[in-house]
Amino acid sequence: xxxxxxxxxxxxxxxxxxxxxxxxxxxxxxxxxxxxxxxxxxxxxxxxxxxxxxxxxxxxxxxxxxxxxxxxxxxxxxxxxxxxxxxxxxxxxxxxxxxxxxxxxxxxxxxxxxxxxxxxxxxxxxxxxxxxxxxxxxxxxxxxxxxxxxxxxxxxxxxxxxxxxxxxxxxxxxxxxxxxxxxxxxxxxxxxxxxxxxxxxxxxxxxxxxxxxxxxxxxxxxxxxxxxxxxxxxxxxxxxxxxxxxxxxxxxxxxxxxxx
Numbered sequence: 001x002x003x004x005x006x007x008x009x010x011x012x013x014x015x016x017x018x019x020x021x022x023x024x025x026x027x028x029x030x031x032x033x034x035x036x037x038x039x040x041x042x043x044x045x046x047x048x049x050x051x052x053x054x055x056x057x058x059x060x061x062x063x064x065x066x067x068x069x070x071x072x073x074x075x076x077x078x079x080x081x082x083x084x085x086x087x088x089x090x091x092x093x094x095x096x097x098x099x100x101x102x103x104x105x106x107x108x109x110x111x112x113x114x115x116x117x118x119x120x121x122x123x124x125x126x127x128x129x130x131x132x133x134x135x136x137x138x139x140x141x142x143x144x145x146x147x148x149x150x151x152x153x154x155x156x157x158x159x160x161x162x163x164x165x166x167x168x169x170x171x172x173x174x175x176x177x178x179x180x181x182x183x184x185x186x187x188x189x190x191x192x193x194x195x196x197x198x199x200x201x202x203x204x205x206x207x208x209x210x211x212x213x214x215x216x217x218x219x220x221x222x223x224x225x226x227x228x229x230x231x232x233x234x235x236x237x238x239x240x241x242x243x244x245x246x247x248x249x250x251x252x253x254x255x256x257x258x259x260x
Contacts, residue, residue, distance in 0.1 A: 012200035122154030199228035
């Protein structure tokens with residue numbers, strides 16, 4: 001799992017439309033028409049900034065937890081019977097369910113790299129873990145994953161763990177907090193001395209931007225570590241290594257900023 005210098009590569013993943021494409025729907029509300037409209041998570045990522053604003057989506061809005069009911073657990077239901085597991089099993093029955101970061105997860109499973117899941121979903125972390133355990137049992141992964149942490153940032157208990165108490169905090173901002181918490185958890189468990197590597201993949205442009213910010217903050221705090229962000233949005237697929245502007249990579253020999 002570790003290199004000769006003791007360093008480890010840690011893999012952080014968003015779930016929907018990044019690791020896999022699930023049939024889970026979101027539900028928008030049109031007050032004037034008293035009508036509900038279901039859309040996919042991929043569609044929601046493209047239109048959520050336009051909801052309630054002038055244009056094609058002006059009359060459609062998010063209606064609290066009702067909109068996200070497919071992305072939450074049902075109280076009193078066993079993990080294997082939750083919506084997440086049902087959608088996961090349903091997806092694996094057809095071709096094309098694996099997302100752009102799935103090969104990275106397969107590599108992490110084979111090499112037993114520690115993984116972290118950071119998702120907007122609101123399930124209990126145990127539900128997500130049960131899903132990936134089931135994928136391994138069914139042979140979709142070469143081995144059970146070495147899961148370091150699961151941050152389902154819309155889950156109230158996870159928010160409490162992360163110290164998030166402002167109900168207006170955006171999903172992207174909560175994911176930023178989770179990324180930094182995951183880095184600290186990794187260093188606490190595997191040691192702060194080795195030059196570890198951390199990478200996160202996400203398909204949502206807003207999440208990618210704050211992931212870059214989070215990794216920049218971590219690079220400033222731990223300059224001997226390496227931090228990467230993989231943007232899996234189909235129009236902007238790219239892997240970036242993150243440096244602060246005064247890092248030698250982005251400054252001249254005298255330590256001056258190259259971009260003023």
